[in-house]
Amino acid sequence: MLELRPCCECCGTDLPPASLDARICSYECTFCVACAEGVLQGRCPNCGGELVRRPIRPADRLAKHPASTVRKVKPTGCAAA
Structure with a gap:
C-alpha cells in the first residue's frame, strides 16, 4: 500500500492525499x-x-488507511540531487 507521503522531497511543498500535483517513482x-x-x-x-x-x-x-505524516525533505533540495 502506498504511503502517500505528505510533501515534496525537494522543496517541501505540501502534497495532501488528494493532490493531483504529487509525482512518485516505483519506490x-x-x-x-x-x-x-x-x-x-x-x-x-x-x-x-x-x-x-x-x-x-x-x-x-483513506479513513481506514491514512496517509503518512512523516516529512522527508532533502536538505540540499533538487538542485544538488
Whole structure:
C-alpha cells in the first residue's frame, strides 16, 4: 500500500492525499509537479526511475488507511540531487 507521503522531497511543498500535483517513482519517492517536471525532468533523483502522477486514495479508504505524516525533505533540495 502506498504511503502517500505528505510533501515534496525537494522543496517541501505540501502534497495532501488528494493532490493531483504529487509525482512518485516505483519506490514512492514523492515530488511536486513543479520539481518533477522542472529540475528533475521526470526522473527520480534517488533511483533514476520515471516519475508518474500519484493515485488518489478514495476518502472511505483513506479513513481506514491514512496517509503518512512523516516529512522527508532533502536538505540540499533538487538542485544538488
